[in-house]
Amino acid sequence: MGNGVRVSRRRFLRGATAGVLLTAGGASAAVVMRERGGEARTAVLRPGAPSVATPAPAATAPSTALRDPDVRLRHLLRRTTFVALPADVRHFSGQPLDSVVDQLLGQAAADDTLTESALAGLGLDLTKPADIVSWWLARMVLTPRPMLERMTLFWHGLLTSGIAKTGARRASLLLDQNRLFRAHAFDTLDVLLKSVVRDPAMMLWLDLATSKVGHANENYARELMEMFTLGAGNYSEQDVRESARAHTGYALSARGTQFVFRPAQHDNGPKTFLGQTGNLDADAIVDIILKQPVAAEHFARKVFESFAYAAPGAATLAPIAAVARSSGFSLRAVMRAVLTSDAFYAPQAYRAQVKSPTEYVVGAARLLGVQGNGRGLAQASRLMGQVLFNPPDVSGWPGGRTWIGTSTWFARVNFAAALVNGGGRARARTAQAPNVASLFASPASAQEAVGQAALATVDGQLSAPSRAALAAYLDDGAGFATLAADQRDARLRGLVALLLSSPEYQLA
Amino acid sequence: MIGRRDFVKKGVALVTLGTAQAMVPAVFKGAFAIRASDADAAAALPAKTLVVLQLAGGNDGLNTLVPYRDPAYAAARPTLGVAAKDVLALDEAVGLHPKLSGLKTLWGGKKLAVVQGVGYDQPSFSHFQSMLIWQNGGARAAAGEGWLSDYLSRLESEEHDPLHGFNVGQFVAPELYSTKAPTVAAPSADAYGFQQLAPDAADARLRQTALLRMYEQFPKDTPYAALLETTEADAVSSQTSLTAAVAAHTPAVQYPNTSIANGLKLIAQVVASGAKLRVAHVTLGGFDTHSAQRPEQEQLLGELGDALAAFYADLQALGKAGDVLTMTWSEFGRRVQENASAGTDHGTAAPLFVIGGGVRGGVYGRAPSLTDLDNGNLKFTTDFRSVYATLLERWCGAPSQDVLGARYPLIDGLIA
Numbered sequence: 001m002g003n004g005v006r007v008s009r010r011r012f013l014r015g016a017t018a019g020v021l022l023t024a025g026g027a028s029a030a031v032v033m034r035e036r037g038g039e040a041r042t043a044v045l046r047p048g049a050p051s052v053a054t055p056a057p058a059a060t061a062p063s064t065a066l067r068d069p070d071v072r073l074r075h076l077l078r079r080t081t082f083v084a085l086p087a088d089v090r091h092f093s094g095q096p097l098d099s100v101v102d103q104l105l106g107q108a109a110a111d112d113t114l115t116e117s118a119l120a121g122l123g124l125d126l127t128k129p130a131d132i133v134s135w136w137l138a139r140m141v142l143t144p145r146p147m148l149e150r151m152t153l154f155w156h157g158l159l160t161s162g163i164a165k166t167g168a169r170r171a172s173l174l175l176d177q178n179r180l181f182r183a184h185a186f187d188t189l190d191v192l193l194k195s196v197v198r199d200p201a202m203m204l205w206l207d208l209a210t211s212k213v214g215h216a217n218e219n220y221a222r223e224l225m226e227m228f229t230l231g232a233g234n235y236s237e238q239d240v241r242e243s244a245r246a247h248t249g250y251a252l253s254a255r256g257t258q259f260v261f262r263p264a265q266h267d268n269g270p271k272t273f274l275g276q277t278g279n280l281d282a283d284a285i286v287d288i289i290l291k292q293p294v295a296a297e298h299f300a301r302k303v304f305e306s307f308a309y310a311a312p313g314a315a316t317l318a319p320i321a322a323v324a325r326s327s328g329f330s331l332r333a334v335m336r337a338v339l340t341s342d343a344f345y346a347p348q349a350y351r352a353q354v355k356s357p358t359e360y361v362v363g364a365a366r367l368l369g370v371q372g373n374g375r376g377l378a379q380a381s382r383l384m385g386q387v388l389f390n391p392p393d394v395s396g397w398p399g400g401r402t403w404i405g406t407s408t409w410f411a412r413v414n415f416a417a418a419l420v421n422g423g424g425r426a427r428a429r430t431a432q433a434p435n436v437a438s439l440f441a442s443p444a445s446a447q448e449a450v451g452q453a454a455l456a457t458v459d460g461q462l463s464a465p466s467r468a469a470l471a472a473y474l475d476d477g478a479g480f481a482t483l484a485a486d487q488r489d490a491r492l493r494g495l496v497a498l499l500l501s502s503p504e505y506q507l508a
Numbered sequence: 509m510i511g512r513r514d515f516v517k518k519g520v521a522l523v524t525l526g527t528a529q530a531m532v533p534a535v536f537k538g539a540f541a542i543r544a545s546d547a548d549a550a551a552a553l554p555a556k557t558l559v560v561l562q563l564a565g566g567n568d569g570l571n572t573l574v575p576y577r578d579p580a581y582a583a584a585r586p587t588l589g590v591a592a593k594d595v596l597a598l599d600e601a602v603g604l605h606p607k608l609s610g611l612k613t614l615w616g617g618k619k620l621a622v623v624q625g626v627g628y629d630q631p632s633f634s635h636f637q638s639m640l641i642w643q644n645g646g647a648r649a650a651a652g653e654g655w656l657s658d659y660l661s662r663l664e665s666e667e668h669d670p671l672h673g674f675n676v677g678q679f680v681a682p683e684l685y686s687t688k689a690p691t692v693a694a695p696s697a698d699a700y701g702f703q704q705l706a707p708d709a710a711d712a713r714l715r716q717t718a719l720l721r722m723y724e725q726f727p728k729d730t731p732y733a734a735l736l737e738t739t740e741a742d743a744v745s746s747q748t749s750l751t752a753a754v755a756a757h758t759p760a761v762q763y764p765n766t767s768i769a770n771g772l773k774l775i776a777q778v779v780a781s782g783a784k785l786r787v788a789h790v791t792l793g794g795f796d797t798h799s800a801q802r803p804e805q806e807q808l809l810g811e812l813g814d815a816l817a818a819f820y821a822d823l824q825a826l827g828k829a830g831d832v833l834t835m836t837w838s839e840f841g842r843r844v845q846e847n848a849s850a851g852t853d854h855g856t857a858a859p860l861f862v863i864g865g866g867v868r869g870g871v872y873g874r875a876p877s878l879t880d881l882d883n884g885n886l887k888f889t890t891d892f893r894s895v896y897a898t899l900l901e902r903w904c905g906a907p908s909q910d911v912l913g914a915r916y917p918l919i920d921g922l923i924a
Binding site (some may be wrong): 011063125160164207210211212214215217218222226232237241279317351352354384385393395402405406409412413417418421465466469470472473476490491493494497498501502503504506507 | 557632633634635636637670677678679680686691692693694695699700701702704705706708711714715717720721722723725726727729730731732733735736737739740742743746747757794798799847848849851853854883911
């Protein structure tokens with residue numbers, strides 16, 4: 001690990017420092033803080049958030065959909081790039097999936113200066129909590145390398161931190177953390193862990209910043225093992241206490257925006273952690289943790305569950321864990337192993353996940369080419385139950401069934417309608433109109449229109465009765481074929497809104 | 509009686525028969541009419557409501573119910589301790605945090621019970637593990653259900669009502685998770701429901717019809733099918749009920765403008781509407797006070813006490829105070845010794861509150877020792893499942909043994 005790690009960390013720290021935007025504070029920031037404060041308090045540890053992955057309801061007749069190469073490609077694109085864009089499907093169609101995976105993994109190197117300049121022109125104030133959420137969502141929509149954003153979202157969910165703890169005045173620290181995750185999105189876990197322990201947002205989130213010799217705060221030490229690396233039951237309370245001692249002295253500068261190591265506050269006594277004794281520091285703790293056999297399984301499970309499906313069997317994880325071990329916990333290698341595994345295209349993988357609000361709004365906006373300043377998406381996502389940079393607790397977002405409730409269901413349906421209608425909450429000032437027509441190729445009948453829209457939204461995997469219901473909608477009155485152009489346009493918008501609201505589309 | 513599946517099926521069948529204009533309301537009017545006419549089923553249901561109020565993050569029990577005469581308390585809390593003179597004494601040993609003056613009023617009316625030292629054996633110090641243990645009651649984890657799921661499923665098997673279980677907030681609480689239980693969750697009645705589905709009203713109606721049909725037609729053997737289908741059905745019907753409930757009841761008292769008070773107010777409005785609300789869930793979060801605890805916890809306890817006092821007064825004015833019982837819980841208390849960040853780390857046992865006209869006020873259970881500790885943590889004296897068993901059996905009229913995995917001793921006298 002040695003050199004490579006240190007070099008990339010230094011590179012990060014330099015980049016992050018440059019990225020810190022000094023806030024002018026002021027009255028409006030205070031208002032935001034107060035509003036956010038009230039909301040955040042109820043959000044920190046919300047009802048629920050079970051620590052274990054919520055299994056999908058037991059079921060089910062295995063879907064045969066993934067036997068179709070076209071559906072396999074759409075499934076891969078949906079899971080890794082938010083949505084299977086028709087243009088991407090055309091581009092990759094007919095290529096071996098291994099090759100498609102490699103091209104997707106190579107996206108991170110693509111030039112993204114246009115996105116950067118577009119983002120800079122959105123008029124967002126990146127010292128404000130609401131605007132950094134908009135900034136990231138707008139970025140996810142604008143970028144030509146969406147998989148990089150999806151991976152950044154993965155890290156934000158795993159090594160999470162939130163505004164509820166850093167405070168609204170230091171919102172830009174979360175943006176720094178976001179840049180860290182993006183810069184190291186495909187890096188190794190030890191680099192991420194050794195960087196994040198020095199990341200001010202994380203240090204505030206898990207109380208590292210106030211941990212001193214003789215009074216070690218256990219919060220970070222516990223979550224490092226429970227959430228980030230090993231899982232509950234794979235360490236003792238004594239290990240938590242010893243690790244907490246090793247993490248003392250990792251402090252923040254007086255202004256609270258930069259990492260500093262304070263030797264006088266570091267516990268230099270011997271610590272015994274997971275069977276090893278020495279004057280351990282935070283980096284040594286990471287090295288010991290990643291030598292635990294269970295660490296590779298844990299990492300493989302986290303990646304697999306995020307991209308494939310919940311609660312995979314041991315036999316499914318074993319080869320992926322082996323790749324984690326042999327690659328030194330490289331996310332690039334583990335991602336490749338997951339996306340090229342048979343399990344990823346197995347019947348139980350199809351529509352096995354509930355789309356997160358972020359995936360839902362970003363996917364829909366990308367599909368319809370709606371590029372705005374992200375504020376509408378942020379508002380919609382909040383109503384669906386997800387505010388980026390403000391996770392409910394240190395386990396991130398539990399996902400799965402927790403995304404589906406009556407309130408969040410209404411939010412999804414209402415967002416789809418507003419987006420497609422080109423108005424309402426989803427329409428930000430600078431948003432482009434939704435390009436509904438791009439999903440259609442001169443449909444001559446209601447059935448044809450339904451077929452084209454269903455292909456673009458739900459892989460064409462829609463039951464005959466649902467197709468009939470949608471065709472009936474298009475045909476209501478004198479029939480789709482007889483409609484005047486503007487009515488026809490309205491009905492096609494309605495069709496797309498319905499498909500985005502459909503049960504099929506809620507699942508990834 | 510009409511089962512949930514029947515309800516959903518019949519409701520959808522009505523959609524397919526109806527005309528576009530009157531369709532959606534008719535579905536639910538139809539279903540409600542069937543239910544209302546079944547007087548026997550209605551009479552068989554208990555008319556009690558249990559409100560579960562979660563204090564998320566691990567509330568510091570020692571600064572909530574303060575052992576103000578114990579020198580070990582003052583020693584362990586040199587900067588965070590509540591001074592004996594400030595405590596709202598309940599008896600010779602314990603008193604409420606001064607910010608809980610709202611609860612002191614209820615105590616005077618004998619409507620506040622405190623159960624001391626509530627916890628469980630081999631405690632987890634993880635928020636998530638411990639929350640999960642409290643939420644599933646120890647026996648329902650594998651099924652992905654909560655300790656109240658079985659009760660709700662039982663009610664559901666007798667008759668369908670989307671408001672049997674109601675979550676204040678955007679999410680369904682895991683205590684209520686069940687493939688059969690309702691999924692109604694609303695942060696407020698405002699903006700709960702369909703907004704403009706289409707610029708043209710006739711088109712919007714057509715879209716809504718097609719939407720409901722798609723949920724009806726979603727293949728039942730696919731992942732999440734039952735959840736998606738019932739969510740859609742409950743969303744549409746509960747929107748009507750909630751809007752009506754909020755319009756119908758103007759509270760008799762002024763609630764504070766806090767999220768917890770607004771949540772309790774919404775529950776009171778649902779109760780006032782006559783809906784068969786049996787379990788409500790509401791959360792106050794932010795109790796994970798590892799640092800700078802004092803201002804944070806004081807603010808939260810103040811909001812909690814004031815909101816509960818207003819809620820009780822509102823219910824009393826409605827004549828429903830005896831029909832609604834509120835239980836608070838938190839995944840754990842906190843370490844006895846305060847830490848160097850003027851906060852407290854994750855701990856174990858803590859007191860909880862049970863409030864309502866049906867409660868016999870008093871202090872229950874034994875206070876844990878502050879000197880006989882387990883690694884700096886309190887040893888629990890009352891298993892939380894004893895509280896659950898008491899509420900299930902004495903308040904809800906539901907069995908507890910299967911849900912909790914064993915028979916737990918009931919707390920005598922807690923329910924009047």
